[in-house]
Amino acid sequence: QNRGTIGVSIPSADHGWTAGVVYWANRTKSELEKKYPGMRIVVKTAKDANEQANQIQDLYTVNRINTLVILPVESAPLTKPVADLKRRGVYTVVVDRGLTDPSAQDAYVAGDNPGLGRVSAEYLGKAMGGKGNLVVLRGIPTVIDNQRVDAFEAVMKSKYPNIKILDKKYANWNRDDGFKVMQDYLTRFPKIDAVWAQDDDIAVGVLRAIQQARRNDIKIVLGGAGMKEMIKRVMDGDKLITADVTYPPDMIADAMRMAAESRASGKPMPKNTIIPSKLITKENAKNFYFPDSPF
Amino acid sequence: MNERIAFENITKSFGPVEVLHGVGFSAASGEVHAVIGENGAGKSTLMKILCGYQPPSGGTVRFEGQPVRFASSRDAEALGIVLIHQEFNLAEDLSVADNIYLGRETGGLLLDEAAMRRGAAAALERVGVRLDPRTRVRDLSVPQKQLVEIAKAVSRDAQVLVMDEPTATLTPHETETLFTLIAQLRRQGVTVLYISHKLDEVAAISDRVTVLRDGRHVTTRATAELTQHEMANLMVGRELEDMFPTRAEPGADTLLEVEDLTVPGWAHSVSFVLRRGEVLGFAGLVGAGRTETFEGLLGLRRSAVRRVTRAGRPVRIATPQDAARHGVVYLSEDRKGKGLITEMALRPNLTLMTLEHYARPLLDTRAEQRALEAAVRDYGIRSGNLEAKAGSLSGGNQQKLALAKILATDPEVVILDEPTRGVDVGAKREIYHLIQRLARSGKGVIVISSELPELLGLCHRVAVMHGGRVAAVLEGSGLGEHEVIQYATGLKTQDTTPRRSANVHPQA
Amino acid sequence: MSTPKPDAAVAAARPPAVLARIGSLGPLLGLLALALVATLLNPDFLTVSNLTNVLTRAAFIGIIAVGATFVIISGGIDLSVGSMAALIAGSVILIMNALSGTLGNSWTTVVAGMLIALGIGALAGLFHGTTITRGRIEPFIVTLGTLGIYRSVLTYLSQGGSISLNLPLSDVYSPVYYGAVAGIPIPILVFAAVALLGGLILNRTRYGRYVQAIGSNEQVARYAAINVTRVKIITYMIQGICVAIATILYVPRLGSASPSTGLLWELEAIAAVIIGGTALKGGSGRIWGTVVGAVLLVTIENVLNLTSIISVYLNAAVQGVVIIIVAFLQRGGRRA
């Protein structure tokens, strides 16, 4: 029977993490279409907020979706367009980047950005023994990045006052920028104990820069989000990459499954589902390792 | 006769417009063969066909008896057929030497710059211009560009050298040098096809003359059989009356007075007075600084001036707009670079300086079109197609359009830099009459010209510039060809009184 | 001056060159072809609501591109438009939020915000124009510089996050984007008005003629006593004002601005202009072409959303291919 159409709108695969999202979305689409015959799932990617706003409008107007699962490229600008669809009777499930007006979403499946910052800070604080020099490489200027960095700093300030954050510059969730910014940090700071790279793509560049400079003052590089190469390193007991903090791109899959389930059963989804950011260490790494994911 | 080249029944159409209707004549080796005709008669088009720049629509070109069909100018040059373009054909960003050797550079894998520089210097030497071959063409004056254009062709060892109005921007001095060169080439057996509107030149150097009219061959005759007057009549197809109208006495009041105008590097404390109803000429050799003087005056170049007064009132002219506001307009000698937008149609070119007349407030394009039709009539602009781009007009017709454009502003002071450059005798005569009419109606006209007869026949007074200074201002009985040349070449100086007052003020 | 030869004035206009004409319709043909494909792929393409959506969206880039048409025809370029839009959006949101304290969540506040937006746009344009003409710096450089500057300032204002219009104000402002007059959404009306006005200015006023003259040959324009500096400065101001108008429509739509607002709009706007048949070198161009170009770009995106036959990874490739094909159709209009 026809259970309607679910529209899935996600950012286009412009770096590792979003590639993971696209991968999981496509994979879950086939899975769910098999599981619920008659249900149609349309997956669309958008390169920016504007395009995404257009896209969900098209999903409504032309693809006639009755359910929207959206991972907003950005929170604020998509609030209105999502609210607009909700007003027209579309069941809206927002993932990861919550809307600025929560009443615009029927359900929220949240990645825990402050959590990622917190867990990272806790881990580094402990690993550094509560003291030393730390450099931070941020993502791109966006709310998510602010949430993470703010939470990170809050923990550091209150629990590890002796850890000195030397500087925090944007590396744009990008390997090349990670490389460059780290290279310059290395020039600038003769003694660095640890690096928080905030995202595993950045960490890739950071590692190369350290390797090139042959510096051995740095003991830890902590990335984030759970890229498979990084998890592998943790698993293999890498010296610098001793841990990672999850921010799993498969949260889109969870959201899609829950939405499909709720459509099929007619029961609403829980209002908020938080997918916590977990610490990955050598011990639990294999549970997080999916070699055939692009991320 | 030993025919080097022959045209047989050549036709040429641009779209539906046929501009050459079966032209045929021939030229021998060692012959200087002049081709004359009104603006738009098809001279340049015919020469472009000969030299491989355009294919003919019909007919045959023969070279030494063999029919030839060139796919490009390179094919023609391979046979030693070279064209000196009427409109410059130089890459402005490249140096003089680069241009002279463009397309046939010397050297192996790496260019032999030194050799090319030497070769360029030699070619420049032959046409009598001293120029550093490394100078960028962009930085040259119009006559200098013309000389480079000639040097470029001459350096190609031509068997057939086509010169399309090579002297239009040259002063008698350079022209003479060129004639010496032509004589030398002719002795070497080179065929020279020489296009000019200066019939005295044609009479002086050519062996035979071919006359074209409206794309048709009118006649080919030995030059010696024709007077200049006859040539002119053959060109226009009717009897031409006197070239220069009579001059009316200028008025007494001053229209424009310039004191101590200096254009750094080009002109030094130039002063002059222009009276109402007067035609004031500016003579000088290439490089005397005449063009720059007036570009400086209009604010088109950096300049300093002690005082400018318009009809007695001091004015400040910092931009061409200021000048226009004070009724002063300037026709550039550089038609293609500064006179007309060749990419645009005739209409917007014509009305560019007078758009306010057509803005109500939206532009009334019909009124513009009427103005164009009037200008086409009044100035005898010949164009197969009024919608065409200005660049497709023949050289002389472009000049007429440029003139029509500036005169449309109804100025009080008209500065014309080489106004008859490339214009045919008939039209030239019309322009002379026009200038005289402007003067008679109380305007002041300044004519910068390299054609001495023109200045002598037209002007009340002539200022002669040399080395950036006004060497003399001649009038009345003092105004003669010999005098002008003496001052222009610096053989004579007029240094009695302090320069400024000596210069000009007639009543001072 | 009288030249009594009648034949001198022959002006037998050439028969309209059919081929050239088809060429100049190239972008339109491209658009129609695309619409046909779209309809085949998904008949819903042709619904009124979908077409309305497409045109509404085209309004942003379209309005900006109208401004860009002037700049490009005059021989310039403005790379900063996307950043400028972001900065204007951010600033007016901040300002309106602040004003709403004293003026209330009223139309007064919104209109004040709009005027300020226009002011900022015009000022930015004035800055560009002046720096380019009087400062004699390549437009590419100046606007590449301000591209960075504007976006940075916005990032600074938003502290890396986003700036949102407060909700009650947002409700007041909302109709400017979501409203309609006689069934036609306001952005479409504004777009049409801007395009018409732009076309009128470009083709039927002195100013427009000067813009074309300068782009064709700046020297000739200077010698013809045209105030080249002023005309050029004004093109950048027109561009700035167009950006401001687009932003005024944009703010009520998404109600916020962030460091990624308007990213790469410059490329889209310039692409719309060039696809529309204006030469990047300047000199000549046409507003209607730009409008078609903008609609075309948005339509490609729309069509991609309407079907699933293409891997999501290849969206940009399809766009690229379509753009090249349309340009190919249009090339008849270009000289070799």
Added chain:
Amino acid sequence: MSTPKPDAAVAAARPPAVLARIGSLGPLLGLLALALVATLLNPDFLTVSNLTNVLTRAAFIGIIAVGATFVIISGGIDLSVGSMAALIAGSVILIMNALSGTLGNSWTTVVAGMLIALGIGALAGLFHGTTITRGRIEPFIVTLGTLGIYRSVLTYLSQGGSISLNLPLSDVYSPVYYGAVAGIPIPILVFAAVALLGGLILNRTRYGRYVQAIGSNEQVARYAAINVTRVKIITYMIQGICVAIATILYVPRLGSASPSTGLLWELEAIAAVIIGGTALKGGSGRIWGTVVGAVLLVTIENVLNLTSIISVYLNAAVQGVVIIIVAFLQRGGRRA
């Protein structure tokens, strides 16, 4: 022939305009000024290792910009370079990974990969050049189109993720980026070689002369029987090859390619060219200026990373301001 009167023959060239000369050194002055500021802000700027870092990083954009100099001087533009770099990087990594099965993790594999990279670059350039000249489509459009296409194809190949060189191969290849000869990192040497060769070709060969002639006046070039089409196509091929060379150096750096590889490199490369004093309109330009331009851009970033006095939010603003100032210093070299 006699030219009796010396003063009659025109114009001994004007005295070397000292001002114009200083103007033409503009970018260099800008760079020196920036270096001075940098050193004052952080003396570590002048360390050998930092300067080496800067130059090494400048190599990518610099090499690409050398190619862009040719394209721009000839009157064209290539917006696709960043995407092309990403595509080349991704494809050769895949190919090398595949080859390593038969050829082993050896230099043979790496060299084969490099040759293939050069081949792809040249082919892409050939495609651009041909489409632009024979297809008569604006270069802006063609390369905007391929910008989307190349990056999309890479995204497709990588399924949005990254494509990584297998580790043993990566170790073999690594010295190409990280190695040094006589203490000078290989990328710097390659950059220098490309720049020298580029300068030589541009200024000392027929081909270079033709590139300038075409950019200056295409019609004149045609009349001089220059094969304009071929010369233009080759400029795009040079650009493609330069991109390939840059990519060959880039791959061993991170050993991977992803959809964000080479993002916005086109803007940086073009900016380097223009800052270096080449006019966007074409006709004339200089390779050394481009080199300075590229180094300058990288230096700005470097300096920003070496200090904390400026809010991170404002990085791009500082870059913008510096670019405009340098261009201002240089404007003496430009005609009004």
